[in-house]
Amino acid sequence: MSKTGQDIANKIADMDIQDGPKKLTHKEKKKLKKQQEYEREMEKITKAGGQGHSELDSNFTLSQSQAQNQNLENAVDIKVENFSIAAKGKELFTNASLLIAQGRRYGLVGPNG
Structure with missing residues (x-):
């Protein structure tokens, strides 16, 4: 308790x-x-499991390649390259890239719309 x-x-x-x-x-x-x-x-x-993950983390996996440019100190945009996401064994994104530019508007859509 x-x-x-x-x-x-x-x-x-x-x-x-x-x-x-x-x-x-x-x-x-x-x-x-x-x-x-x-x-x-x-x-x-x-609660921490065997690898230090919580119980909810067992459904999702995330991997990213290590070749990242370290000269991003003054960058204002968010850029993630070559990442993969899987949920319950099903690949959602494989070697995807994400760019979120400053000044643009973005929306998130969930399972309920």
Whole structure:
């Protein structure tokens, strides 16, 4: 359990000791349950696996060639060359290049449109 979860549990225990056996209200129970669920989800996301990756990283792979120009200190554009992305074993991009130029507008489209 994380530090905030322990703090909540300690507060509940302190309430029980001070006021005797005090029951939690429905609102407090709901809030406590939501907090614990959030902590479990955050723990799942940040949990390190065998190679130091989180559990969510096992679905995606990214590779990029090492031949990059290091003279980009004053560059204002973002340029990524020769990268490949795969999701669940299916190649999405193979040896692709990406250029994001300053001053242009870009939009992202997700699975829901």
